[in-house]
Amino acid sequence: MTTTEHKPHTSPEIGGLGHSRRRVEDARFIEGRGNYVDDITLPGMLHMAIHRSPLAHARIISIDTSAAEAVDGVVAVVTGELLAGYNLAWMPTLSGDTQAVLATDKVRFQGQEIAAVIATDRYVAQDAARLVEVEYEDLEPIVNPQRALEEDAVLIRDDKEDQTSNLCFEWESGDKTATDEAFAKADKIVSLETHYPRSHPAPLETCGIVADVDSATGQATLYMTSQAPHAHRTVFALVAGLAEQNIRIVSPDLGGGFGNKVPVYPGYVVATAASLVIGQPVKWVETRTENLISTGFARDYYMKGELAVTNDGKILGLKVDMLADEGAFYADAQPSKFRAGLFHIVTGSYDYPAAYVTTRGAYTNKAPGGVAYRCSFRVTEASYLIERLVQNAAYELGLDPAEFRSSNFIQADQFPYHSPTGFVYDSGDYETAMRKAMDMVGYADIQAEKEQARKEGRLVGIGMASFTEVVGAGHGEDYDIIGLKMFDSAELRVHPTGKAILKLGVKSQGQGHETTFAQIVAEELGIPAGDVKVVEGDTDNTPYGLGTYASRSTPVAGAATAVISRKLREKAKKIAAHLLEASEEDLEWETGKFFVAGDPESSVSIQDIAFAAYTNPPPDLEAGLEGVHYYDPPNMTYPFGTYIVVVDVDPESGQWKVRRMIAVDDCGVKINPMIVEGQIQGGLTEGFAMSSMQHITFDETGNCLGSNFMDYLVPTAWETPRFELGETVTPSPHHPIGAKGVGESATVGSPAAYVNAVVDALQHMGVTNIEMPMSADRVWHAMQENSGG
Amino acid sequence: MYPSKFDYLAPETLEEALAVLAERGDEVKILAGGQSLIPMMKLRFAEPATLLDINRIPGLDAIDIQNGHVRVQALARHADVVRSAVIKEENDLMAGAAPWIADPIVRNLGTVCGSLAHHDPEGDWASVMLALDAEVVAVSKEGVTHFHPGADGTQHTGGTRVISIQDFLVDMFTTSLYPTELLTEVRVPRYERGGGNYQKLERKVGDYATVGVATHIELGDDDRITKAGIALTSVYAHNLKVTDAETALVGQAPSDELFAEAGRIASAACDPASDTRGSAEYKRHIVGLFTERSLAESLKIAQGGQS
Numbered sequence A: 001m002t003t004t005e006h007k008p009h010t011s012p013e014i015g016g017l018g019h020s021r022r023r024v025e026d027a028r029f030i031e032g033r034g035n036y037v038d039d040i041t042l043p044g045m046l047h048m049a050i051h052r053s054p055l056a057h058a059r060i061i062s063i064d065t066s067a068a069e070a071v072d073g074v075v076a077v078v079t080g081e082l083l084a085g086y087n088l089a090w091m092p093t094l095s096g097d098t099q100a101v102l103a104t105d106k107v108r109f110q111g112q113e114i115a116a117v118i119a120t121d122r123y124v125a126q127d128a129a130r131l132v133e134v135e136y137e138d139l140e141p142i143v144n145p146q147r148a149l150e151e152d153a154v155l156i157r158d159d160k161e162d163q164t165s166n167l168c169f170e171w172e173s174g175d176k177t178a179t180d181e182a183f184a185k186a187d188k189i190v191s192l193e194t195h196y197p198r199s200h201p202a203p204l205e206t207c208g209i210v211a212d213v214d215s216a217t218g219q220a221t222l223y224m225t226s227q228a229p230h231a232h233r234t235v236f237a238l239v240a241g242l243a244e245q246n247i248r249i250v251s252p253d254l255g256g257g258f259g260n261k262v263p264v265y266p267g268y269v270v271a272t273a274a275s276l277v278i279g280q281p282v283k284w285v286e287t288r289t290e291n292l293i294s295t296g297f298a299r300d301y302y303m304k305g306e307l308a309v310t311n312d313g314k315i316l317g318l319k320v321d322m323l324a325d326e327g328a329f330y331a332d333a334q335p336s337k338f339r340a341g342l343f344h345i346v347t348g349s350y351d352y353p354a355a356y357v358t359t360r361g362a363y364t365n366k367a368p369g370g371v372a373y374r375c376s377f378r379v380t381e382a383s384y385l386i387e388r389l390v391q392n393a394a395y396e397l398g399l400d401p402a403e404f405r406s407s408n409f410i411q412a413d414q415f416p417y418h419s420p421t422g423f424v425y426d427s428g429d430y431e432t433a434m435r436k437a438m439d440m441v442g443y444a445d446i447q448a449e450k451e452q453a454r455k456e457g458r459l460v461g462i463g464m465a466s467f468t469e470v471v472g473a474g475h476g477e478d479y480d481i482i483g484l485k486m487f488d489s490a491e492l493r494v495h496p497t498g499k500a501i502l503k504l505g506v507k508s509q510g511q512g513h514e515t516t517f518a519q520i521v522a523e524e525l526g527i528p529a530g531d532v533k534v535v536e537g538d539t540d541n542t543p544y545g546l547g548t549y550a551s552r553s554t555p556v557a558g559a560a561t562a563v564i565s566r567k568l569r570e571k572a573k574k575i576a577a578h579l580l581e582a583s584e585e586d587l588e589w590e591t592g593k594f595f596v597a598g599d600p601e602s603s604v605s606i607q608d609i610a611f612a613a614y615t616n617p618p619p620d621l622e623a624g625l626e627g628v629h630y631y632d633p634p635n636m637t638y639p640f641g642t643y644i645v646v647v648d649v650d651p652e653s654g655q656w657k658v659r660r661m662i663a664v665d666d667c668g669v670k671i672n673p674m675i676v677e678g679q680i681q682g683g684l685t686e687g688f689a690m691s692s693m694q695h696i697t698f699d700e701t702g703n704c705l706g707s708n709f710m711d712y713l714v715p716t717a718w719e720t721p722r723f724e725l726g727e728t729v730t731p732s733p734h735h736p737i738g739a740k741g742v743g744e745s746a747t748v749g750s751p752a753a754y755v756n757a758v759v760d761a762l763q764h765m766g767v768t769n770i771e772m773p774m775s776a777d778r779v780w781h782a783m784q785e786n787s788g789g
Numbered sequence B: 001m002y003p004s005k006f007d008y009l010a011p012e013t014l015e016e017a018l019a020v021l022a023e024r025g026d027e028v029k030i031l032a033g034g035q036s037l038i039p040m041m042k043l044r045f046a047e048p049a050t051l052l053d054i055n056r057i058p059g060l061d062a063i064d065i066q067n068g069h070v071r072v073q074a075l076a077r078h079a080d081v082v083r084s085a086v087i088k089e090e091n092d093l094m095a096g097a098a099p100w101i102a103d104p105i106v107r108n109l110g111t112v113c114g115s116l117a118h119h120d121p122e123g124d125w126a127s128v129m130l131a132l133d134a135e136v137v138a139v140s141k142e143g144v145t146h147f148h149p150g151a152d153g154t155q156h157t158g159g160t161r162v163i164s165i166q167d168f169l170v171d172m173f174t175t176s177l178y179p180t181e182l183l184t185e186v187r188v189p190r191y192e193r194g195g196g197n198y199q200k201l202e203r204k205v206g207d208y209a210t211v212g213v214a215t216h217i218e219l220g221d222d223d224r225i226t227k228a229g230i231a232l233t234s235v236y237a238h239n240l241k242v243t244d245a246e247t248a249l250v251g252q253a254p255s256d257e258l259f260a261e262a263g264r265i266a267s268a269a270c271d272p273a274s275d276t277r278g279s280a281e282y283k284r285h286i287v288g289l290f291t292e293r294s295l296a297e298s299l300k301i302a303q304g305g306q307s
């Protein structure tokens, strides 16, 4: 597959694919007229606040709610004991584990939910929540997975009948025998042990709900910060035993999600139960600290990778062994077949026959989560490991890391490529993307400058990552979330005046769906994008879908949109034939109209066809121009690219600064280049955050040390480097419009590039690894430890 | 994050404010920029019964020259210092430090005096003022007895007190201010031939210092150092004036070796803690390195180089 230029086929007025159409949602956001969960106020609405555990691991001896109940304005105090009466003290997680809604037996992480106060006022609820008194008996807090798996470690999940250790899961992928054989043939084995630190998606809007259960009708309307409203409705039906037709989940404007709004949180369940019992709406919105200490974290994988190579620079095989810190409840949100998500894409952009991946997950006394923070199910960890390993292998072989990559790349003519862990890469051209990035940065010049700089007492480093991502889960045979197949859907209704409404099962959190999905309809039907309204996030008014995460909206819902548009075009053709009194076979399509072949004057526009669909349909055809399509993707899509970072490191202080950051991305056909660029800029910033400043740590007693924005750092425009973007375009061969998805590429691909650059600056001292986040302290220590020898 | 209940008062004259303080004493917290107090209240580390907002009191926001001193009044914001022509002209250390405080949004509200009154050991201004041998001015209602809650039972009958910065900054989050007193200004002596510089290691803009170093030197006609100020941020239980290093510089001709020696003394004097910002060993190293670098910058300015 060769790289193609993609020029728009439609006029700017139509605004189909390839137009950098302005984001239609921005007008309301910029004017402060967005409608978030916390903006919703219902008559008689009560407020909920949660009392949380200050301890990481302790047995609950008693819970005394009397002081809280005595506060003026408090309506009820809910405990786990009370919920147990409704069989709601525990709930299922999206990984098939169980999670305490309100703790009854033990607390298992700092910040765990113990009791909820419902009051007439938000402040009263907060004041009273502090008055809940819990008596504890301390247990050993287990704050790392290594300790968790030791023989004498206390059992965290003593609530689970068959659980005899803190092992949460074991999982493997690839072929052990073939990999052992490959390793036996190797000249060298290059290994790297590293920890991908725990981070948190930290959306600006925290999680929350307004639960409105009508006790008379049983109708539950839940306004929720949900990236997956339909899946959440089903979970609610299963957890709360509510009839699914009576549950309506509305996910209004979301202030970011990044994976954090995929899981179901105890607060949602308690607020809903409280509304059901009290008969009044209940609002619960987390504080920043609550969001950071109790909701879905990401990463926290201890990884050991080994690459078998030959002296002439060929990779023969890869072995990876990992230990995952899952926290107190296994609450990852990933396809049920894949316990470590799609980590097995770890073989990366390279062609070799054998790989073997083993993973163990351990329970610890930390918050549950394991969500894919802007990452398609653990692909971030995988991409980081292989790209770090490849650079180290090049150093050990005395080869240039770019040339080493080049001689191992999967070649453009090898697609579809079957990877040793079972993926079928759809398309790619890695060499072209890498050379383009190298040209942009002036690769040879920087390599030459490095030598000169060292002589002058300066340190310059250049690092790259040539990543391959796997997104768009996924075909139903392999991919499901708690049994729900990972299709997605689009319902398109073209109204009599030729305007349309498109309803989707996915849910934008800032990605600009209202803009881009209208462009797909514009491309396929010739209806101006401005005439297409996009509706999402209301389960009563949109077709079922699995939601937005894992860069799946464009690969799956985008495909559904294209397919339903094409189906309506087929129907439109029948109506056109009727109107033009021609036979269907004689009609040709040109954006927005059908015309009689050889007689372009005899044409009818899509708008006229739409009108006729309701006023003058052919006698043998149903009226209307509407339809719904459920798209089951035949394969995943595989965006890729090369990122190159140049850094200057202060040899005395260890401070480092990004001088250049080049990002060449290939996400297939672009729907809206401006939005794609925005996604990449944002992702590169998050990659920079993880590599330089962001992690959630715990002290030895399990206190979370990243519980606010003074401790959990989010970069701003001030320290974020300037990014220089480039592109290649290699369409996905199986996607209806050739698009691959791009929401996460930059978060996935960029951390390794930053780390590779800093390691490169120090490589001549013998430094082979610096852990993320690369604080000045860590960089300085790496120099200290290596300069002496 | 929800503060607990409090009364809110916003007097429009200094007299009224002092009267409230005299009456309600240590149940009152003065609200200046709110950039330390409000976060503390939201985290419920502070739960004052009354907030006394001084922002409506006129005539308290000057940055000017008075009696041989540069004066920064209670309502002068960090951002005012950044923009002030007087500071730019008069004091290199203050001019150099101001842009390092927090981020632009915090700087628009937070005040220099509030920072000193708060005395967070991670605050930058206290180090700046220690290096500059500043004084603060405190006022309280006259003619009534004011008690200090400290163990020594000290008291006075109100009026204006001028306090040296070293006597003012007692310990972390503790000053010698009486609960009934209001800080009206901080002032630093003017100088002829001098220069100052602030070095700060931070993880991102808006972060408190991992390490901060303030230096100030003045030169005599013979080019020898006549006065030196060195103080450190975030590496001790409180902002630390390194008197030994200052003494080592005074009377000497400036040189790289001399500054390196000052760096060694500073590095030995500090007592940083290991935390998520960095190890104690690293911070100690940075104190030495930044002291040396900062003194070199201060010298350059004093010698008439760029400022």
Ligand SMILES: Cc1cc2nc3c(=O)[nH]c(=O)nc-3n(C[C@H](O)[C@H](O)[C@H](O)COP(=O)(O)OP(=O)(O)OC[C@H]3O[C@@H](n4cnc5c(N)ncnc54)[C@H](O)[C@@H]3O)c2cc1C
Residues within 6 Å of the ligand: B029, B030, B031, B032, B033, B034, B035, B036, B037, B038, B039, B074, B100, B101, B102, B103, B106, B109, B110, B111, B112, B113, B114, B115, B116, B117, B118, B122, B123, B124, B125, B177, B181, B182, B183, B184, B206, B207, B208, B209
């Ligand atoms: C995100 C963020 C980042 C920050 N980063 C930095 C940084 O990098 N460096 C740094 O030095 N600081 C930093 N700060 C703190 C900031 O500088 C504060 O503005 C300053 O510490 C307090 O000044 P204020 O006017 O806001 O005081 P307030 O918050 O209003 O008050 C602080 C305390 O001082 C008392 N007080 C205030 N004024 C007076 C007065 N006139 N008389 C008597 N008592 C008074 C108050 O009662 C209170 O106890 C940061 C703050 C934030 C929110």
